[in-house]
Amino acid sequence: MDLEKSVRELAQRFARERILPQARHLDQDARFPWPLFREAAGLGFPVLVVPEELGGAGLGPRSLVLVAEELAYACTGVAAALLLNNLVADALLLSGSAHARSFLPRLREEVASYALTESHAGSDAAAIRTQAERVPGGYRLHGRKTWISHAPEASFFVVFAKVAEGREGIAAFLVERGTGVEVGPPLPKLGQKASPAAEVYLDGVLVPEESLITRQGFALAMRVFNRSRPMVAALAVGLLRRALDEALAYAVMREAFGRPLLEHQGVGVKLxxxxMDLEAARLLTLKAAELAERGEENALEAATAKAFAADAAVRGVSEALQVFGGNGYSEEYPLAKLYRDAKVLQIYEGTSEIQRLIILRELVRRRIWESP
Known part of the structure; x- marks a missing residue:
């Protein structure tokens, strides 16, 4: 626990001293924050879950969610920019491929992307159409990915493509950027603009045999989600904590009808x-991360944490904006950015609706499994 406390305090200092003063500018600039990434790499944040012998911090999901909450307090877009390499690291580690593990040291200095989503296959990952055609010595990949985080900056990609029909036919490949991969311009975004996303085009890209890191690509993607969703939940927790702090400070300072806003019951109830939502979201997030840390099944807990925390963040920042009144609607105050940043938390890594379907499925499965 002492190590976790030290890691959290380190992340908190970095967030307050390095990210927070630049957050508004980085949002307006809408570019990947390379200087901050390099600073964060020196602290091990982009490679928290990578084993020490492979250049990482050698920590686990619990430390990752603690760091994510602290960084997201300052800016969720920057937090995503600094931490999403851990999602790629999980894919490389869980694939069981020695070739995949050889890429892990690069994640300290380079950015990588997780290329699963397609325009017609967002929530339904099994419906991807990208094909991997078997050719002498390897595979040719044909397809188009969209909303791929950090693709504009990525040196390599984990690409999901079909080697056969059905979800069992989905495989995962490691693809270097210099092999013919084309990346579109950054997609215009509502929020989290320091974490750019783009389309990725695979027009007959040739990859060698060893680039196929697993034939169980669908199963790998689902396992990675169970580890990454607590991190997204932690981003929501950090954002909600910031919104509460901002609203509380404003309610103490601002007066209406001769009294501080805080003394008006309607405002106090919102706060x-x-x-309440913040405390519940944090506990759900830690529970999901703890199970992942122990290598235990956590699909139900990860979906619960992600859905609750994301919804709580959107709901909470909306209420915080209401506390600010007209000032909350102005970009001169922080609530407008927090409001924009919050919404995507209900969408990426599985929408809030999909999380509820997962929760229902897992509830039924566990009841059947545990029934006498």
């Missing part, structure tokens, strides 16, 4: 409910 109390935000605190």
């Amino acid at each position: 109390a409910e935000m605190h």
